Amino acid sequence: TETTVRFNFLRCKLGLVTFFQGSVKMATSESASLSKAVKQQYMDLPQGDKVQAMYIWIDGTGEGLRCKTRTLDSEPKAIDDLPEWNFDGSSTYQSEGSNSDMYLIPAAMFRDPFRKDPNKLVLCEVLKYNRKPAETNLRRMCKKIMEMVENQVPWFGMEQEYTILGTDGHPFGWPSNGFPGPQGPYYCGVGADKAYGRDIVEAHYRACLYAGVQICGTNAEVMPAQWEFQVGPCEGINMGDHLWAARFILHRVCEDFGVVASFDPKPIPGNWNGAGCHTNFSTKEMREDGGLRAIEESIEKLGKRHRYHICAYDPKGGLDNARRLTGHHETSNIHEFSAGVANRGASIRIPRSVGQDKKGYFEDRRPSANCDPYAVTEAMIRTCLLSEVGEEPTEYSK
Amino acid sequence: MATSESASLSKTVKQHYMDLSQGDKVQAMYIWIDGTGEGLRCKTRTLDSEPKNIDDLPEWNFDGSSTYQSEGSNSDMYLIPAAMFRDPFRKDPNKLVLCEVLKYNRKPTETNLRLMCKKIMEMVENQVPWFGMEQEYTILGTDGHPFGWPSNGFPGPQGPYYCGVGADKAYGRDIVEAHYRACLYAGVMICGTNAEVMPAQWEFQVGPCEGINMGDHLWAARFILHRVCEDFGVVASFDPKPIPGNWNGAGCHTNFSTKEMREDGGLRGIEDSIEKLGRRHCYHIRAYDPKGGLDNARRLTGHHETSNIHEFSAGVANRGASIRIPRSVGQDKKGYFEDRRPSANCDPYAVTEALIRTCLLSEEGEEPKEYSK
Numbered sequence: 001t002e003t004t005v006r007f008n009f010l011r012c013k014l015g016l017v018t019f020f021q022g023s024v025k026m027a028t029s030e031s032a033s034l035s036k037a038v039k040q041q042y043m044d045l046p047q048g049d050k051v052q053a054m055y056i057w058i059d060g061t062g063e064g065l066r067c068k069t070r071t072l073d074s075e076p077k078a079i080d081d082l083p084e085w086n087f088d089g090s091s092t093y094q095s096e097g098s099n100s101d102m103y104l105i106p107a108a109m110f111r112d113p114f115r116k117d118p119n120k121l122v123l124c125e126v127l128k129y130n131r132k133p134a135e136t137n138l139r140r141m142c143k144k145i146m147e148m149v150e151n152q153v154p155w156f157g158m159e160q161e162y163t164i165l166g167t168d169g170h171p172f173g174w175p176s177n178g179f180p181g182p183q184g185p186y187y188c189g190v191g192a193d194k195a196y197g198r199d200i201v202e203a204h205y206r207a208c209l210y211a212g213v214q215i216c217g218t219n220a221e222v223m224p225a226q227w228e229f230q231v232g233p234c235e236g237i238n239m240g241d242h243l244w245a246a247r248f249i250l251h252r253v254c255e256d257f258g259v260v261a262s263f264d265p266k267p268i269p270g271n272w273n274g275a276g277c278h279t280n281f282s283t284k285e286m287r288e289d290g291g292l293r294a295i296e297e298s299i300e301k302l303g304k305r306h307r308y309h310i311c312a313y314d315p316k317g318g319l320d321n322a323r324r325l326t327g328h329h330e331t332s333n334i335h336e337f338s339a340g341v342a343n344r345g346a347s348i349r350i351p352r353s354v355g356q357d358k359k360g361y362f363e364d365r366r367p368s369a370n371c372d373p374y375a376v377t378e379a380m381i382r383t384c385l386l387s388e389v390g391e392e393p394t395e396y397s398k
Numbered sequence: 399m400a401t402s403e404s405a406s407l408s409k410t411v412k413q414h415y416m417d418l419s420q421g422d423k424v425q426a427m428y429i430w431i432d433g434t435g436e437g438l439r440c441k442t443r444t445l446d447s448e449p450k451n452i453d454d455l456p457e458w459n460f461d462g463s464s465t466y467q468s469e470g471s472n473s474d475m476y477l478i479p480a481a482m483f484r485d486p487f488r489k490d491p492n493k494l495v496l497c498e499v500l501k502y503n504r505k506p507t508e509t510n511l512r513l514m515c516k517k518i519m520e521m522v523e524n525q526v527p528w529f530g531m532e533q534e535y536t537i538l539g540t541d542g543h544p545f546g547w548p549s550n551g552f553p554g555p556q557g558p559y560y561c562g563v564g565a566d567k568a569y570g571r572d573i574v575e576a577h578y579r580a581c582l583y584a585g586v587m588i589c590g591t592n593a594e595v596m597p598a599q600w601e602f603q604v605g606p607c608e609g610i611n612m613g614d615h616l617w618a619a620r621f622i623l624h625r626v627c628e629d630f631g632v633v634a635s636f637d638p639k640p641i642p643g644n645w646n647g648a649g650c651h652t653n654f655s656t657k658e659m660r661e662d663g664g665l666r667g668i669e670d671s672i673e674k675l676g677r678r679h680c681y682h683i684r685a686y687d688p689k690g691g692l693d694n695a696r697r698l699t700g701h702h703e704t705s706n707i708h709e710f711s712a713g714v715a716n717r718g719a720s721i722r723i724p725r726s727v728g729q730d731k732k733g734y735f736e737d738r739r740p741s742a743n744c745d746p747y748a749v750t751e752a753l754i755r756t757c758l759l760s761e762e763g764e765e766p767k768e769y770s771k
Binding site for chain 2 (some may be wrong): 028034035037038065088101114257
């Protein structure tokens with residue numbers, strides 16, 4: 001009631017408010033202006049014993065997420081309680097219409113922060129009609145590789161950068177026919193002239209915590225309307241699972257607010273930062289006393305396999321990253337491999353504290369914001385722990 | 399601009415009134431299908447106590463001349479309660495009551511297809527027929543334009559919207575979420591939802607339902623959808639081809655099985671049924687939309703994952719065929735099959751009755767058989 005009163009006051013006194021509302025409304029979707037009070041009344045209805053399970057999968061682009069829901073008769077307690085399902089792959093760039101059934105295999109389950117308990121989000125692997133993994137199902141192989149090095153206890157932390165766009169495709173909060181002031185004041189900024197869209201970040205953080213996603217931090221980024229969240233530390237296959245779940249939750253939160261999250265690695269050309277997914281990595285050995293030696297060994301192996309990693313670090317074999325990794329804006333040049341302590345212009349950065357403690361982890365700054373975390377983490381294991389060399393991944397039997 | 403004036407009435411004010419206790423009195427909303435065979439109507443009466451089952455609900459009547467169902471000079475029509483659900487709008491103890499309509503002479507009206515459907519279902523009870531129907535629909539603004547579409551243009555081409563997430567992919571998810579919960583509360587057998595290929599198009603699935611329940615639950619789910627959309631100030635359309643050209647139509651794919659088909663070796667029962675259906679294509683096409691096939695003619699073109707209206711076809715995992723056998727069924731050699739021909743605005747009583755007549759009662763030819771009693 002107070003908000004209604006205030007709104008009406010402003011409407012009478014200013015008249016400009018209608019204009020202001022109009023220009024802000026333009027960047028957000030029509031869905032966002034549907035009544036949330038009405039929706040809440042429906043969402044408060046009890047659902048008896050029935051449970052809604054939203055199955056989520058990666059589509060044929062290797063970047064897009066899709067979802068559909070089914071009713072279950074009771075709350076699933078573990079991933080094995082969730083049945084296999086299928087979908088029409090011809091509508092997701094994954095198969096032909098004449099033979100379009102594809103399988104959804106539940107892989108990781110989370111609490112649903114949108115429909116709340118007892119409902120679930122279920123991240124799935126996709127199999128083709130012949131039960132072989134779909135082209136963009138990179139989880140299958142990643143899991144095999146992770147199982148091979150279980151005893152080394154590999155931990156990952158990924159720093160997911162992204163840009164909030166309006167439904168017109170323009171960065172959220174930017175003037176519709178121009179640019180904000182140059183970068184400088186926005187990184188970790190506060191204030192309406194510095195931080196654009198914090199509501200999304202706050203909502204996403206809480207939603208991830210509720211869901212059980214290992215979100216460990218957030219910050220505003222260098223470009224206005226650009227943000228970052230970090231997921232980890234996660235062991236093995238969990239890194240990919242938790243990052244994809246966090247991405248789905250971000251898309252869904254943005255949808256509710258009527259804006260769009262973009263993982264494009266260079267959304268605005270020119271003197272504006274790109275968006276990456278810096279990947280932090282360590283093994284049990286690296287985390288223990290004297291671990292720096294293992295870190296340096298890994299970096300040496302990575303230095304000999306730069307192109308293989310660049311191929312794995314975005315969904316287009318390096319083409320997306322080519323727009324981002326220029327050597328400027330705190331990136332390394334895509335053609336050169338480099339490493340250094342506390343050096344943000346290098347491919348690999350060793351944090352200063354790690355250099356001092358002589359143990360810890362290191363940061364690979366090359367992955368693109370739209371990378372597949374299964375591909376990235378798998379590549380790191382293959383090169384650093386399985387000591388692979390050359391342009392192709394090694395095939396292991398079984 | 400695209401939502402109704404009603405939607406901007408104060409929901410806080412409304413909530414204050416809806417929170418008022420109602421003593422022992424119960425509100426029962428009687429729902430029926432009007433003369434178009436597609437439209438739903440409703441009116442409410444107060445009861446002195448909560449009805450526990452359908453027999454506790456009295457017969458009622460209404461003015462059929464206002465619903466395209468009778469002449470003004472002889473307009474009283476009867477409402478016969480048929481299926482009862484919890485009311486997700488007024489909440490417990492209030493009820494939604496789906497009704498059959500009888501004419502002044504107590505014969506079923508032209509669009510009361512439930513009466514005959516029920517008779518047919520009773521004849522094959524022992525075969526335990528199960529149905530699941532996939533209801534597609536489009537959300538429109540009150541201006542008749544699909545919700546979320548630019549007012550003077552089109553969204554980007556189909557591809558990213560099916561099962562999509564994000565404000566640029568999914569238009570109107572609030573409606574879908576609200577509808578799902580309302581159906582669960584009401585006791586409607588809703589078993590899933592997904593975003594469809596065209597933006598602002600969605601699908602929900604109802605089932606598995608046995609016999610007459612399929613029609614009852616689907617009509618109840620449709621009523622709830624209209625009512626939810628009304629609360630949000632938008633409109634649900636079951637038109638089978640709302641936007642001409644390179645935009646998907648809306649169907650009501652109907653999944654069907656009997657006890658025999660679901661048991662080991664059931665694939666043979668499935669193949670027998672499909673063979674019978676292949677010989678009676680025109681009869682089914684007439685039953686699968688309220689205009690004897692004219693509505694579906696705009697939708698079943700052979701493109702956009704439909705079969706051509708003039709040809710009957712069947713295939714495993716083939717979404718361009720009239721009948722699709724799911725891949726898992728082909729492998730397990732038992733299960734169910736999917737008839738992809740029914741239009742989104744079909745009458746589920748007509749569709750399920752036609753499937754029983756052809757597949758289980760082995761009827762042939764253009765006309766339904768008459769059975770005595």
